Amino acid sequence: DQQVKQNSPSLSVQEGRISILNCDYTNSMFDYFLWYKKYPAEGPTFLISISSIKDKNEDGRFTVFLNKSAKHLSLHIVPSQPGDSAVYFCAASAEGAQKLVFGQGTRLTINP
Amino acid sequence: DGGITQSPKYLFRKEGQNVTLSCEQNLNHDAMYWYRQDPGQGLRLIYYSQIVNDFQKGDIAEGYSVSREKKESFPLTVTSAQKNPTAFYLCASSIRVYSNQPQHFGDGTRLSIL
Numbered sequence: 001d002q003q004v005k006q007n008s009p010s011l012s013v014q015e016g017r018i019s020i021l022n023c024d025y026t027n028s029m030f031d032y033f034l035w036y037k038k039y040p041a042e043g044p045t046f047l048i049s050i051s052s053i054k055d056k057n058e059d060g061r062f063t064v065f066l067n068k069s070a071k072h073l074s075l076h077i078v079p080s081q082p083g084d085s086a087v088y089f090c091a092a093s094a095e096g097a098q099k100l101v102f103g104q105g106t107r108l109t110i111n112p
Numbered sequence: 113d114g115g116i117t118q119s120p121k122y123l124f125r126k127e128g129q130n131v132t133l134s135c136e137q138n139l140n141h142d143a144m145y146w147y148r149q150d151p152g153q154g155l156r157l158i159y160y161s162q163i164v165n166d167f168q169k170g171d172i173a174e175g176y177s178v179s180r181e182k183k184e185s186f187p188l189t190v191t192s193a194q195k196n197p198t199a200f201y202l203c204a205s206s207i208r209v210y211s212n213q214p215q216h217f218g219d220g221t222r223l224s225i226l
Binding site: 004032036041043044049051091093105 | 116118121145152153154155156157160170171202204212214215216217218219220222
C-alpha cells in the first residue's frame with residue numbers, strides 16, 4: 001500500500017524556468033510533509049517542510065504547497081538551476097507516528 | 113562539522129555471511145534510523161531507535177539486526193537470513209522520534225553480493 005506517491009518518475013526542465021514536482025498521499029492522518037533532494041551515491045538532503053496547518057511554505061527558490069482536501073503537495077523551484085538536477089523525494093508523517101513514509105522519487109533534469 | 117558518518121561506502125558480502133554497517137552521528141540526536149533504498153523505490157524503514165538501549169522494528173526488519181549501546185552509534189547487521197541484501201543502505205538521525213523535525217542522512221553504504 002503506497003501511502004505516498006510520486007507519479008512522475010522523471011521531469012525535464014529548461015534552466016531558468018519553473019520546476020514543479022508533485023506528490024499525492026492517501027493517509028488523512030499525515031500532518032507533516034517534507035521534501036528531500038538526493039544526488040547519486042549520496043544521502044538525501046533535507047530541503048523544505050510544511051505542517052498541515054499551513055498551505056504554503058517558502059525558502060528562497062523553493063516553495064512547497066499543500067492542498068489537504070486533494071491530499072496533494074507540490075514543490076516549486078524558481079528559477080531552476082543546473083545544480084538542481086537530482087532525485088527529489090517527498091515524505092510524510094503523522095503525529096505520534098515513529099516514521100516518515102517516502103514516495104518513490106522524481107528525477108529532475110535541468111537542461112541548459 | 114556535525115553530521116552522520118556511514119562506513120564503508122561500498123561493501124561486498126559472500127553468501128551465508130553476516131556483515132555490519134557502521135553509522136555514527138555527532139549531532140547529539142536521540143533518534144536514529146536505518147533505511148533501505150532499491151532502484152525506483154522510495155526509502156523503506158528497517159529499524160529505528162528512540163534512545164540508547166532501545167530499538168524498534170520498521171517495515172522490513174526481517175534478516176537485519178541492530179544495537180544502540182551508545183547515543184552516537186547505531187550499527188546495522190545484515191544477516192545471512194536476508195535473502196536479497198543488495199541495496200543502498202541509509203542511516204539517519206533526528207532530534208527525537210514523535211517530533212515534526214526533519215531527519216538528517218548519511219551518505220549511505222552500497223552492499224553487493226559476491
